[in-house]
Amino acid sequence: xxxxxxxxxxxxxxxxxxxxxxxxxxxxxxxxxxxxxxxxxxxxxxxxxxxxxxxxxxxxxxxxxxxxxxxxxxxxxxxxxxxxxxxxxxxxxxxxxxxxxxxxxxxxxxxxxxxxxxxxxxxxxxxxxxxxxxxxxxxxxxxxxxxxxxxxxxxxxxxxxxxxxxxxxxxxxxxxxxxxxxxxxxxxxxxxxxxxxxxxxxxxxxxxxxxxxxxxxxxxxxxxxxxxxxxxxxxxxxxxxxxxxxxxxxxxxxxxxxxxxxxxxxxxxxxxxxxxxxxxxxxxxxxxx
Amino acid sequence: xxxxxxxxxxxxxxxxxxxxxxxxxxxxxxxxxxxxxxxxxxxxxxxxxxxxxxxxxxxxxxxxxxxxxxxxxxxxxxxxxxxxxxxxxxxxxxxxxxxxxxxxxxxxxxxxxxxxxxxxxxxxxxxxxxxxxxxxxxxxxxxxxxxxxxxxxxxxxxxxxxxxxxxxxxxxxxxxxxxxxxxxxxxxxxxxxxxxxxxxxxxxxxxxxxxxxxxxxxxxxxxxxxxxxxxxxxxxxxxxxxxxxxxxxxxxxxxxxxxxxxxxx
Numbered sequence: 001x002x003x004x005x006x007x008x009x010x011x012x013x014x015x016x017x018x019x020x021x022x023x024x025x026x027x028x029x030x031x032x033x034x035x036x037x038x039x040x041x042x043x044x045x046x047x048x049x050x051x052x053x054x055x056x057x058x059x060x061x062x063x064x065x066x067x068x069x070x071x072x073x074x075x076x077x078x079x080x081x082x083x084x085x086x087x088x089x090x091x092x093x094x095x096x097x098x099x100x101x102x103x104x105x106x107x108x109x110x111x112x113x114x115x116x117x118x119x120x121x122x123x124x125x126x127x128x129x130x131x132x133x134x135x136x137x138x139x140x141x142x143x144x145x146x147x148x149x150x151x152x153x154x155x156x157x158x159x160x161x162x163x164x165x166x167x168x169x170x171x172x173x174x175x176x177x178x179x180x181x182x183x184x185x186x187x188x189x190x191x192x193x194x195x196x197x198x199x200x201x202x203x204x205x206x207x208x209x210x211x212x213x214x215x216x217x218x219x220x221x222x223x224x225x226x227x228x229x230x231x232x233x234x235x236x237x238x239x240x241x242x243x244x245x246x247x248x249x250x251x252x253x254x255x256x257x258x259x260x261x262x263x264x265x266x267x268x269x270x271x272x273x274x275x276x277x278x279x280x281x282x283x284x285x286x287x288x289x
Numbered sequence: 290x291x292x293x294x295x296x297x298x299x300x301x302x303x304x305x306x307x308x309x310x311x312x313x314x315x316x317x318x319x320x321x322x323x324x325x326x327x328x329x330x331x332x333x334x335x336x337x338x339x340x341x342x343x344x345x346x347x348x349x350x351x352x353x354x355x356x357x358x359x360x361x362x363x364x365x366x367x368x369x370x371x372x373x374x375x376x377x378x379x380x381x382x383x384x385x386x387x388x389x390x391x392x393x394x395x396x397x398x399x400x401x402x403x404x405x406x407x408x409x410x411x412x413x414x415x416x417x418x419x420x421x422x423x424x425x426x427x428x429x430x431x432x433x434x435x436x437x438x439x440x441x442x443x444x445x446x447x448x449x450x451x452x453x454x455x456x457x458x459x460x461x462x463x464x465x466x467x468x469x470x471x472x473x474x475x476x477x478x479x480x481x482x483x484x485x486x487x488x489x490x491x492x493x494x495x496x497x498x499x500x501x502x503x504x505x506x507x508x509x510x511x512x513x514x515x516x517x518x519x520x521x522x523x524x525x526x527x528x529x530x531x532x533x534x535x536x537x538x539x540x541x542x543x544x545x546x547x548x549x550x551x552x553x554x
Contacts, residue, residue, distance in 0.1 A: 020378035021390060024371045032397055032405075032433050035412035039404070042411055084312070091305040094291035095298055103309060110313065112487065112541060114494025114511055117530050120518060121316030124323055124527070131319065162312055184291055194291050223401035225497035226511070230518065240403040240497060247407055248501060257411065260404040271399035 036264070043257040057258040062242065066259070070238040073156050073228075074221040080161035081217045082210060085168030089206075090198065092169075093176035094184070104173060107166040115163045116226035122159055126150045151233040159227045164220055168213035175209040176202075208281035215274040223267055239263045320534075323527035341528035350529055353513035358536070360509055361492040364431035365439070369485050371432075372439030373477075377469070380447055391444075398437035405433055406501025422504045430498040435488035442487060446480025482548035486541050493537045 045053050057063050088107075092100045125131045126147060133145035140146075149155055179202075187197050225240040237245075239259060247256035324341055326334030344350065375394050379387055397405070409430055413420040420426045450473070458472045474481075496511040503512055510533050518526035 018382065018386075021375060021382075024375035024378070025390070025393070027371055028394065028397070028433075028436065030418075031429050032408075032436075035405075035408035036400070038412045039408045088305060088309060090291070091301060095301045097302045097306055106313060109538065109541070112490035112494075112537060113534055114496065116496060116511065116515070117320065117494075117534065118316050120514070120523070120526060120530055121320045123518075123523060124319040124329070125315060129329070162316070165312075188291075194297070197291060219399065223403075223497075225401070225403050229496070229500075230515065232519070240401050243403050243407055244497075244501065247410065253407075253411065256407055260401075260407050263401050264404050267399055267401050267404075268396070271396075 039257045039260050039264075042254060043261045045254060053254050053258055057255050058262070062237070063259060063262075066237045066239050066242040067262075069153060069236055070222055073153060073160065073224075073236075073238060074218055076157045077160035077164065077221045078214055078217040080157065081165045081168045082214050084161060085165045085172060085213065086206070086210065088165070089169045089172040089176060090202065093173060093179075094202075104169075107169050107173075110163070110166045111170070114226065115159075115224065116230045118162050119159050119227050119230035122150055122155065126155070126158075151231060151236075153233075153236050155231050155233070156228055156236055159231070160221050160224055163227065164217045167216050167220065168210065171209035171213045172206055175206050179205060211277045211281055212274070215270065215277050219267060219270040219274055222270060223263070239266075317534075320527045321531050323524055324531045326524060329524075341524050344525060345528050345532060349508070350513055350517075350525070353508050353510045353529070354532065354536070356507050357493055357510035357533070360427060360431055360507075361489045364428050364435060364492050365485050365488040367428075367432050368436045368439040368488050369443075369481060371436055372441075372484065373443045373481065375440050376443040376447055377473075379444070394440045395437050397433050398441075402430075402434055402495065402497030403501060406430055406498035409433075409498070409502055421502075424504065424507045426502045427499060427504070427507055427509070430502050431492045431495055434495060434498055435491050438491060439484040439488050442484035443477070443480055446477055446483070449480075450476040479548040482544050486544040489540055489544075490537050493533060 041049075043053065044050060091097070092104055123130065127133070127150055128145045128148065130150075133147050136142065136146050137144075149158075183201055184197055187201060188194075192200070223240060224238070225244070228236060228238050228241045229244070240263065243256050243259050243263065246252045246259065322334060323329065325337050325339065327336030327338040327340070328334060345354075372394075375390075379390055379394075382390070409426055410421060412418065413426055413429075420429070454476060455468060455472050458468045463471070494511060495509070496515065499509050499512055500515070503509065508516075510529060514526045514529045514533070517523070517529065
């Protein structure tokens with residue numbers, strides 16, 4: 001790659017400081033912005049640029065269906081992440097159980113693992129021949145597996161909630177770690193019950209972290225691909241999966257490019273929301289981005 | 290302490306500890322268990338076997354493991370070089386130009402991986418860059434997807450290292466390159482190691498872009514796991530998933546120990 005050939009040192013004299021940014025920027029331009037520009041170009045059709053393909057794709061039922069599923073899954077999974085993340089963080093930080101530290105560290109490592117692993121695990125747990133169904137069939141002597149939600153939108157939502165909850169918990173736990181415990185003690189000595197303390201003290205204090213973590217979750221769930229691919233439900237098609245199936249299975253690159261442009265635009269919009277949220281609340285960055 | 294009365298505290302634990310175990314413990318447990326099972330028709334698997342592991346290390350799964358490790362190391366090294374360079378170059382800048390450039394280096398993290406794969410496929414299937422069908426296109430895809438994370442991590446590290454060491458070095462007459470090599474980079478080392486291990490982990494698990502661009506001769510572990518689970522070989526898929534998880538964890542833990550050592554020194 002071009003960048004490995006460049007080994008001189010950055011940042012020498014202040015007056016030419018600006019020029020040092022050129023090599024990495026050039027690498028990024030050739031390897032990222034140029035390809036990105038080409039899919040925008042390709043989405044307008046092969047020859048004379050026209051909006052015909054755009055119109056055709058954007059009004060097709062497959063695209064609208066994909067967009068609908070993408071939004072529903074992303075919003076539901078993000079809501080799930082916020083609720084689950086808030087509850088788990090509260091307990092880890094303020095009602096610590098033996099091994100809570102370890103649990104916190106486990107959350108950190110979940111972030112580093114690939115997302116589709118959880119889908120694979122879900123097949124063994126909630127699949128038609130999985131742990132849960134077998135147990136229920138044994139206990140209630142049923143002939144057919146009673147639980148059947150994995151290969152639907154709910155399976156995707158549950159998997160994404162599991163995978164992305166740590167992204168909410170990380171900033172939350174960081175906030176709670178610097179939180180002045182005396183506030184809680186004063187409140188409870190004045191007679192406030194735990195639920196009231198949560199509602200009036202902890203929830204407002206954790207709002208920046210919740211907004212930062214939540215908007216990051218929204219961005220990541222809109223773009224999630226592995227989980228949806230692994231679940232492989234026929235009627236759960238999201239935008240990234242639609243791009244994949246158009247390009248790789250149908251070789252229809254122009255349509256794939258149009259959908260990719262929409263997906264990138266949506267994603268960049270959510271990313272600006274995330275940056276704005278961080279700038280506005282001055283919260284910590286929720287880990288990765 | 291939020292909950293003072295003992296029964297309520299126990300109730301809170303009784304609710305959340307099982308929840309935690311079901312949500313995070315159980316998935317890990319079943320994947321590891323499935324790797325050793327010959328059959329799983331009952332509540333628990335039967336015919337415990339090592340055949341999946343022997344298959345993982347003797348068939349083309351082993352090539353996938355090697356491809357993934359190599360891709361992870363090469364892409365992370367390139368991203369580390371590029372990200373550190375960019376972070377150092379932007380460090381001295383001020384004003385709107387810095388904000389714009391900073392945003393440019395972060396944008397790859399905001400673009401869906403499948404779209405990055407498609408973009409690379411469209412761009413590098415025609416002159417002047419004919420890379421489609423080569424290993425390079427996989428490396429480039431991984432490099433792009435992790436570059437923002439390395440840049441972000443190194444930038445965060447640069448903001449945290451004390452400025453006075455560098456000022457002392459400068460006042461003692463150290464030249465910029467000498468100062469960078471002997472003062473800035475050693476101070477930055479823990480963050481560089483952290484950035485590298487994060488990008489390595491991300492690269493090991495990358496699926497969206499890889500599945501768009503991979504050539505037949507360079508199948509990475511996630512792609513292989515998908516192929517196996519797609520054709521119903523879920524025990525083999527679970528075995529490879531365990532190996533992927535363990536390999537990632539080992540590298541992360543090893544590097545984090547290294548960075549703690551560097552911090553102490």
